[in-house]
Amino acid sequence: MNISLRRGERIFINGAVLRVDRKVCLELLNDVTFLLENHVMQAESATTPLKRLYFVIQAMLMSPNDCEAALQLCREMFVSLSSNALDPRIMEGLRAAVRHIEDKRMFDALKVVRGLFPIEEQLTTTAEAENAREVA
CATH class of the missing domain: 1.10.167 (Regulator of G-protein Signalling 4; domain 2)
Known part of the structure; x- marks a missing residue:
């Protein structure tokens, strides 16, 4: 699964909070629980x-x-x-x-x-x- 994030955006993955400092595309290679910041x-x-x-x-x-x-x-x-x-x-x-x-x-x-x-x-x-x- 590919997830695109903008600069400063956060994503919550398996309880961890990640914030990106530039536009980035994450590819999740296994089954994880995540929540995008705009759904929080x-x-x-x-x-x-x-x-x-x-x-x-x-x-x-x-x-x-x-x-x-x-x-x-x-x-x-x-x-x-x-x-x-x-x-x-x-x-x-x-x-x-x-x-x-x-x-x-x-x-x-x-x-x-x-x-x-x-x-x-x-x-x-x-x-x-x-x-x-x-x-x-």
């Missing part, structure tokens, strides 16, 4: 339930040797989200993310959860609009 969510951006879940899964991906506490928190979040999620698209996405985590495919779990963000935003916007109408 900062703590202050984890403002919704699904974004908080993404942040926890991200922590497991970035620190694969030290993820027991994050895995336990992730399990608790799945239970909470599953009991509160009424949208079948979110439920199916959560089930897929759980399968990926069980298979230790954290990046695939992140992709699934990131794909649910627009649905969560749409549901939140709709709920806020309904609440505003009820108040008015």
